[in-house]
Amino acid sequence: MSVRKYPLIHTALRTTMTLALCISLLAVPLSAHASELTNKTAAGSQTASSPVIHPVQYEGSSLAVGENRLLSRKDIAQEWDDLDPDYLPDKAIEAVKTLLTKQDFEDLFPYRLGSKEWFKVAEGKEYFKADQSDYFSYDNLLNAVAEVSNIKIKISTRVGTPAQEIYRLDKEAKVETLVLRSDDFNSPANKIKPIDTIIVDCGTFLKEGFKKDRKRELAAFLANLSHETGGGWATAPGGPLKWGLFWNENIAGRTGVNMDAFVNPASAKLFPGTAGKRYYGRGPIMLSWNFNYGLFSSIIYGDKSVLLNNPEIVAADGKIGYMTAILFWMTPQAPKPSAHDVMVGRWKPNAQEKQLGLNSPGFGITIMVLNGLETNLGETEGSPVQRRAGHYRDITKRMGIDISSEKVDTLNMKPFES
Numbered sequence: 001m002s003v004r005k006y007p008l009i010h011t012a013l014r015t016t017m018t019l020a021l022c023i024s025l026l027a028v029p030l031s032a033h034a035s036e037l038t039n040k041t042a043a044g045s046q047t048a049s050s051p052v053i054h055p056v057q058y059e060g061s062s063l064a065v066g067e068n069r070l071l072s073r074k075d076i077a078q079e080w081d082d083l084d085p086d087y088l089p090d091k092a093i094e095a096v097k098t099l100l101t102k103q104d105f106e107d108l109f110p111y112r113l114g115s116k117e118w119f120k121v122a123e124g125k126e127y128f129k130a131d132q133s134d135y136f137s138y139d140n141l142l143n144a145v146a147e148v149s150n151i152k153i154k155i156s157t158r159v160g161t162p163a164q165e166i167y168r169l170d171k172e173a174k175v176e177t178l179v180l181r182s183d184d185f186n187s188p189a190n191k192i193k194p195i196d197t198i199i200v201d202c203g204t205f206l207k208e209g210f211k212k213d214r215k216r217e218l219a220a221f222l223a224n225l226s227h228e229t230g231g232g233w234a235t236a237p238g239g240p241l242k243w244g245l246f247w248n249e250n251i252a253g254r255t256g257v258n259m260d261a262f263v264n265p266a267s268a269k270l271f272p273g274t275a276g277k278r279y280y281g282r283g284p285i286m287l288s289w290n291f292n293y294g295l296f297s298s299i300i301y302g303d304k305s306v307l308l309n310n311p312e313i314v315a316a317d318g319k320i321g322y323m324t325a326i327l328f329w330m331t332p333q334a335p336k337p338s339a340h341d342v343m344v345g346r347w348k349p350n351a352q353e354k355q356l357g358l359n360s361p362g363f364g365i366t367i368m369v370l371n372g373l374e375t376n377l378g379e380t381e382g383s384p385v386q387r388r389a390g391h392y393r394d395i396t397k398r399m400g401i402d403i404s405s406e407k408v409d410t411l412n413m414k415p416f417e418s
Contacts, residue, residue: 055192060156060165060185063178066303071174080152080169080176080199087203088171092149093142095206099218102138104398108222110238111231112136112245114318126255135318136229136245136284144322149203153299153331156197158190168299171203179298180270200338202330209344215399216406217343220363221329223391224339224370225284230387240387241394249315250288253280267291274309282314283321285328285370296324328370335418339366356414360407363392372415385409 063069076082110117114134122128134140152169166180184190206214226244236243252258262280263273271294273279281288287296290308297307300323307313313320332338337347342365349359358365367374367388377385389408396403 057191058193058195059191060181060195061167061178063176065178065181066298067178068302069176071169071176073174076169076174080154081201083171084201084203087149087201087207089146089149089203091207092146092203092205095214096142096145096218099206099211099215100395100399105138105141108395108398109136109226109242109245111243113229113248118246133318135248135315135321137318140318141322143319144326145205147300147319148205148323148326148330151202151299151327153200153202153327154197155200155331156195158185158193159196160193161190163187163190166295166298168302170302175302177298177302179302179304180295183269198332200330200332202327205326205330205340208340208346212401213344215401216363216396216403217340219392219395219399219401220339220343220366221325222395223363223388224366225325226391227384227388228286229284230391241390244391245284248283248318248321250281250286253278253282261290262288263290267294270294271304271308277309277311279311282311284325287314287324296327299327300324333369336369336372336416339369342366342369352417356417357412358414358416362406363389363403363408364406364410364413367410368413368415375410375413375415378409378411 071079106115109115111121112118112134113136114132119132122132150171152171154167154169156165156167157163161184163182163185164180165178165182165185168177168179169175170177206218208214209217222244226241229245229247230240230243231246232240232243234240250258253260253262258280259278260280261273261278267290271290273290279288279290279293287293293307293311293314294304298304300320301307314324315321329339332341341347342361343363345361347361347365349361353359358368367385371384374384374388377383379386379389392408393403
């Protein structure tokens with residue numbers, strides 16, 4: 001299982017305009033203002049003195065972190081690129097059902113956590129829980145997709161810096177919440193820098209592109225999660241691929257072998273860890289560290305304290321677990337695109353990415369997006385890519401999708417570079 005080691009607030013959510021799902025430039029670069037004034041001065045050389053250029057102050061939101069604002073439809077249209085009816089929650093559940101039936105899902109993952117087969121295997125083991133729910137159930141997936149479809153995320157970044165503001169929009173309530181502001185966002189040095197903004201409509205998950213692409217996206221999503229949570233081995237009953245979605249907690253963290261609280265000092269001011277709580281890997285993507293729990297809590301609930309005070313929710317509630325995975329899947333992580341954009345064909349590699357071998361959009365690129373440590377790996381025995389690709393082949397076969405021309409490994413690929 002891979003562990004997320006870097007704060008989304010600085011590394012994973014730093015964005016560039018080319019990776020945006022939807023971009024609106026909130027400010028004209030200072031160089032443009034300066035050039036305009038210089039030209040006017042040259043044209044009006046009869047003036048006695050040159051004008052004084054005062055730096056423009058871009059202050060971002062007037063909200064305090066955690067504060068809400070009720071928006072009008074006009075506000076939403078102007079500031080959030082409006083609400084597309086195709087991406088509202090009422091269509092989300094049907095989108096999943098159209099791509100993969102409940103029976104097919106359960107056939108693919110018979111040993112998923114809390115299933116009938118899981119109980120047979122787990123009984124008598126140290127990890128057995130008599131009251132374990134069907135954590136990775138089809139219904140939890142449906143409900144998570146519906147909940148996420150009600151969220152838009154806006155990320156505003158000071159050009160040339162990691163300083164950010166991050167907002168969430170509850171589409172149904174029409175309420176905007178500022179969920180994060182970097183301490184130095186409005187520092188004297190940063191305040192005069194323009195702001196680049198991207199908007200991620202989480203309702204586009206599984207709803208963009210040809211039906212084949214939407215099936216491939218769901219397959220890629222589930223395949224990567226299955227690897228992160230897999231419990232199978234070479235001689236496992238039914239084969240190792242039947243054991244995807246078996247775990248939802250980091251074993252060392254759950255058992256106490258590793259008692260680290262996973263609180264990063266650099267982010268403790270923004271997302272303070274709660275005394276006695278530990279932020280080890282939980283959920284389908286093994287959400288780790290205080291900053292990720294705090295940020296995902298802010299996006300899901302509009303309140304960072306929910307998961308900081310109760311990190312156990314991620315492992316107890318399958319719907320919330322799936323939501324953290326979908327949000328991670330949908331969000332660009334500069335210099336990396338979102339896995340969603342890769343699978344639906346929106347991402348196009350630039351010249352630098354092509355030189356790194358990142359020139360074949362498809363499942364292999366999603367591996368590099370989710371875990372750049374699995375670089376230059378083929379489907380060889382013992383390779384993590386073997387299992388990821390195996391799950392992808394298994395799921396797409398069930399869906400009736402031909403992926404024979406798609407690059408599904410990371411051979412000859414190097415990590416994305418900023």
